[in-house]
Amino acid sequence: MSYRVSVQPSGHQFEVEPGETVLDAALRQNVGLPYGCRSGNCGSCAGEILQGEAAYPEAEPGFECADEHCCIFCQAVPKSDLVIKVREVENVADIQTRTLPCRVVRIDHLAHDVIRMYLKLPDNQRLQFLAGQYLEFILADGRHRAFSIANAPHDDELIELHIRHVDGGAFTDYVFSKMREKTIQRIQAPMGSFTLNENSDAPMILIAGGTGFAPLKAIIEHAFHRGLTRPMHLFWGVRSRRDLYLPELPRQWEREHDFFRFTPVLSEPDADWSGASGWVHEQVLKEYPSPSGHEIYMAGPPVMIVAAREALRKAGVADDAMYYDAFEYAAPSEGGKD
Numbered sequence: 010m011s012y013r014v015s016v017q018p019s020g021h022q023f024e025v026e027p028g029e030t031v032l033d034a035a036l037r038q039n040v041g042l043p044y045g046c047r048s049g050n051c052g053s054c055a056g057e058i059l060q061g062e063a064a065y066p067e068a069e070p071g072f073e074c075a076d077e078h079c080c081i082f083c084q085a086v087p088k089s090d091l092v093i094k095v096r097e098v099e100n101v102a103d104i105q106t107r108t109l110p111c112r113v114v115r116i117d118h119l120a121h122d123v124i125r126m127y128l129k130l131p132d133n134q135r136l137q138f139l140a141g142q143y144l145e146f147i148l149a150d151g152r153h154r155a156f157s158i159a160n161a162p163h164d165d166e167l168i169e170l171h172i173r174h175v176d177g178g179a180f181t182d183y184v185f186s187k188m189r190e191k192t193i194q195r196i197q198a199p200m201g202s203f204t205l206n207e208n209s210d211a212p213m214i215l216i217a218g219g220t221g222f223a224p225l226k227a228i229i230e231h232a233f234h235r236g237l238t239r240p241m242h243l244f245w246g247v248r249s250r251r252d253l254y255l256p257e258l259p260r261q262w263e264r265e266h267d268f269f270r271f272t273p274v275l276s277e278p279d280a281d282w283s284g285a286s287g288w289v290h291e292q293v294l295k296e297y298p299s300p301s302g303h304e305i306y307m308a309g310p311p312v313m314i315v316a317a318r319e320a321l322r323k324a325g326v327a328d329d330a331m332y333y334d335a336f337e338y339a340a341p342s343e344g345g346k347d
């Protein structure tokens with residue numbers, strides 16, 4: 010038998026299936042309860058049960074709540090309908106940045122200069138983040154290197170990064186030539202305020218430059234997961250066809266969602282390329298000469314963001330309808346995001 014949980018003070022409600030924890034059910038239904046480890050160890054998910062009863066069937070030996078009013082929702086399975094009180098995560102300010110160890114569990118070579126890396130936190134840790142945020146590697150000498158998280162939060166077992174090799178960049182040289190699976194790294198995460206505005210239903214234009222595709226992938230997958238059907242049009246600007254390092258994925262999105270469109274744009278097109286070419290923001294304006302009324306999400310090198318922002322502003326897009334994540338290509342000073 011499933012139970013209904015009502016959250017105070019937000020008034021959000023969700024159903025919990027038999028045997029399911031309150032936290033798992035909340036996240037499955039896009040209610041943003043806070044969490045850290047999802048294994049009963051950190052207390053980040055703690056709140057109160059105001060009405061009803063819950064049990065802790067899967068809790069590890071020695072597990073206990075701080076007091077009789079406290080409930081650890083990542084372990085709690087309802088025994089009745091519940092009214093609970095907990096602070097929900099609604100924006101980046103609600104999530105604490107943490108320093109964590111992680112293991113590199115997989116490296117895929119996606120293109121001549123881009124890899125996809127998957128990181129795993131220790132077994133008793135999960136990273137809570139919002140789609141579009143980034144993390145920083147903490148290097149042995151204390152410097153930090155930033156990368157956007159490419160997966161959406163509902164799929165948080167591993168953290169996915171897209172890393173482009175930067176000529177002369179010591180960190181990406183190391184990643185491409187020496188870093189192996191099973192390597193342990195320290196990260197600080199999550200960071201950044203480039204996220205989806207979930208209070209809007211305006212159509213979205215998403216503009217990626219190179220590995221700027223990564224945070225937009227997270228935002229798009231999050232929007233699909235939320236069941237949003239706002240029109241979304243992704244423009245992905247790269248130099249030539251070989252730089253489209255995951256070309257099949259947006260094409261698959263296009264086949265699966267009739268409100269999603271994908272336009273790759275090559276600035277140095279291959280001889281046999283018959284698609285869009287030139288600067289990515291110029292292509293956007295060719296297809297949307299009057300883009301006001303849209304929300305614009307942009308991620309890529311600063312030069313692309315600046316050019317796109319200026320051109321869109323001239324075309325009538327208000328500043329508060331433009332969201333962007335500009336990263337620096339970090340060579341050789343190693344500042345900014347790769």
Ligand code: FES
Pocket residue numbers: 043044045046047048049050051052053054055081082083084
């Ligand atoms: S105790 Fe860490 S998320 Fe529940």
